[in-house]
Amino acid sequence: SVGIPARQVYTPRWAHTDDNHAWVEAWADGRWHFLGACEPEPVLDLGWFNAPASRGMLMHTKVFGYYDGPEEVMKTTANYTEINVISNYAACAPLTVTVTDTAGSPVEAATVEFKLYNYAEFFTVSRKTTDGRGQASLSAGLGDMLVTAVRDGRFGIRKVSFGREPQATVALDHAIGGEFSFPVDIVPPAESANLPEVTAAQRAENDRRFNREDSIRNAYIATFPAQSAVDSFARAIGVKPGQIARFITASRGNHGEIMDFLREASRKGCTGRALQLLATLSEKDLRDTPSAVLADHLYNTDKDADAATVLAPRAANEMLTAYRSFLRREIPATDAAAFRNDPQLLAAWCRDSLTLRPELCTVSTTISPEGVWRSRTADKPSRAIFFVAAARSLGIPAWIDPVTGNLFYRHAGKDVPVDFESANDRQMETGRLKLRYEPIPRLDDPEYFRHFTLSRFDGQSFALLNYPDFEPWSARFDTPTDLETGYYMLATGSRLADGSVLANVSFLNIGPNRTTETDLPMRDNSEAVRVIGNFNSESKFIDARTGRETSVLLTAGRGYFVVGLVGVGQEPTDHALKDIAAKAAELEQWGRSIILLFPDETAYAKYAASPAAPLPQTVTFGIDRDGSVRRQILDAMHLPGNVPLPVFLIGDTFNRVVFESHGYTIGLGDRFLHTIHQL
Structure with missing residues (x-):
């Protein structure tokens, strides 16, 4: 806003530890400098993440439009260019992957994914397509990744080490459905942080500004309702303080909007339903959703509708909007009646009337339900969100499964999976999986996302199943648990003190109406404690x-x-x-x-x-x-x-x-x- 070019930079995943991070780069004196997104230091090119970034393997930024700069272009779409800026932070090297068939001939148009180990998953940090020579390239920090290549029902997988091998060949020597397992040791880049000097005077001035900022923020926080104010408000709208206190507290600076919503609901005799709606929201939703959006969903939903699958405004990770009154008004009455009678007709309408344009959406952004209706354009996530929004607006229970990402509606007492490619109701086949675990020293009960994950092959890559964070193995997989049939990748890992990982990758099939039992192999870190x-x-x-x-x-x-x-x-x-x-x-x-x-x-x-x-x-x-x-x-x-x-x-x-x-x-x-x- 003051004329300084700036951009977001992020690492999709750290290599030496779990999680990720994003920050800011600003252009000054002929080059890009970095600073923390919300933790400014006294000088540029300094943040708490200097050392982690020096161990990074990939840093991205997205530039709107077409970009012709010195950085490596990772992806070009209809509205942005994704570029690789790892060289600004860490030593790096290029690596070219050549995909071949079983006879050794190069394979064009294979999907190549470069994967980093993080949260017990091999997370895809870059997806490329091989050229006419069967090649795809990437520059990354000097550490290890796993690479997969897929084409026409076959795939290959191997570890690559940037900086140690400029070329790597991945042969499509496995059929989709082939069961096998192998260990893999993952080593992240070594630390080589470059920390600029900060004088005592600079640090003191920065601390002074921090304290001033803290005082401003704390003065603002002091205006949030105290318990006595919450109690008084509860009495005014005829509820017990305990029924609303958590919503008011969690809403923080948005408390005025939440209280306005509850006040209006009380006047209209809808307090109970209003509380049911608020209970479906995350803390982030409570902190940034206007009362008008909440009111749109409350007053355009039947009073006896299920809270979680009809009343709830949220379908996935979209920005919440007041779509319900719009869709109820815009969908013709004859169509609405037909959709309620047979929700499969709504799925067919989405398939036949919406044009998929995935290149128009950046990562993690979606077109609003109103935008989809007006433009008849969507990508796959926006289409799924639109289906849920339209169904709920018509009183049809619908949801996106948080674990698998599958789309469902409820009709005639049955939960029906939605398949936009099929003209008929999809019948989901399920099987069961039991993971056998023999405890290793110091690990009696492995946790999901900390020690192991499951991913299902979706035709092009392996899509992660999002079970609850850090759920123990014993809570789900010690006994047979239901899974959709298909081909799965099971990843396990033990992260060592230096950030390296003793991992294992297994591939298995879940067949219909049967139980698959397989081992959950946790490799032991046998290194003894030593005096350092x-x-x-x-x-x-x-x-x-x-x-x-x-x-x-x-x-x-x-x-x-x-x-x-x-x-x-x-x-x-x-x-x-x-x-x-x-x-x-x-x-x-x-x-x-x-x-x-x-x-x-x-x-x-x-x-x-x-x-x-x-x-x-x-x-x-x-x-x-x-x-x-x-x-x-x-x-x-x-x-x-x-x-x-x-x-x-x-x-x-x-x-x-x-x-x-x-x-x-x-x-x-x-x-x-x-x-x-x-x-």
Whole structure:
């Protein structure tokens, strides 16, 4: 808005840890510089993610229109160009994949997917099509990926290592449906962060601005309704405070819109239905949906309609809009009656009347239901969302399954899958899968998205099944669970302390009306705990609760402990503390001290005003007032002075360190426990 060229940059997935991230680049003095999206540093080209980005394998940005710059073009569509900017952040190298048939001849028009291991899935970070020579190329950071190639019912798969092999051949030597399994070791790029210098004056000025920004934000948050205001509002609309408090609290700055919606519903005698509608929304929806959108859905739905499959405004991840009154008005009465009598006719209308133009939509954006109706244009996700929106507007229960992405409607007491390519009702065949698991040391019950995932072949690639995050194996797959028939990829992995992964990939079939039993192979990390450094357990700090000087030894007693140098209001620290909180019960059972040290009283006070999720009872907060603990840790572990926070050690009172982590990482609580169980 002030004339500085800027663009979003993101890594689709980290290579050395789970999750991903996005940030900003701005153009100045003839080149692109980066800065955090919402955590500005005193200088450009500095963020908490310098070190993780140096271990990245792929960074993207999308430029609207056609782009003719120096970066590698990854994709060109009708409205944007996706370019690869990994070279701005990490050492990288090109790699060309040649796809061949079983006779060794190159295969044109094969779909090639470059996949990174992340959250126990081999996630596709780039999809390409081979040229006339059977080739597809990509530049990426100096680490490992898995590559798949698919064409005409056959596929190939292999690991590739960027920087070690400029050429790789993938033969289509497997038929779709072939069952096999193989281990694969994945090694991410090494860290090589380049951190610009920041003077004390620059840091002080940045801190001053942060504090000013905090005061502005906190003053705004103070205007959100207090409990007394919520109680008063509840009485005014004739409900108990407990019925609405969670909606008002979660809506934060959007509380006025939610309260207006409930106030109007009370006047019209619809409070109960209004609360049912709000209960279908996510916290994000509560924070940004206008009351007019909610009212459109409430007052254009039959009072006895099912809340989850008719009243709910949301179908998938689209922006919520007031589509219901529009569609009820625009769909001709004769068509509406026919669709209600036979929802398959609505599916047929979508198939025959809508033109699919996937190139018009960028990733994760969809055309609104009203836009689909007006333009008669959609991509596949927008068509599915439109079907749900139109069906619900007509009182027909419809939904998109959150695990499989399959589309359903309910008619005559039956849940009917929608197939836009078929003229008749689709009959979904199902089978069952049971995964046998033999516990390995330190892992009794693997978790979905942390240790294993399932993906189903959709004709071109393997589509992930989105079971609940971190659901234990024992909760679903210890006994036979229903799955749609088809060809599946089972991925498992154990991530090691250095970010590398001991993975395994298996391919299996789910047949109709039968149970498939197969192993859930978790490869064990057999590396023994070893001493990697030293730390003086008599190091002193200020106990934040008492204000008195103490030491790690006095706090922890004899034996092992965790000590951490933490920041405040910084994403890496926030992630780390949430991960520790998620494993609070196990860490409390361990019974040893976890000492979290802030750089000064101001930082601790800022944290205490907005603490993380409940941490283990064994946590002690302290102040490293003179920085002596920090200096000793950095010296002992040979870390640079500008090492990114947080820094964590597991050590003992014999001054031995057996674990060290610094900067951004995911699953820290698990990594603690993995080490602890070996001690």
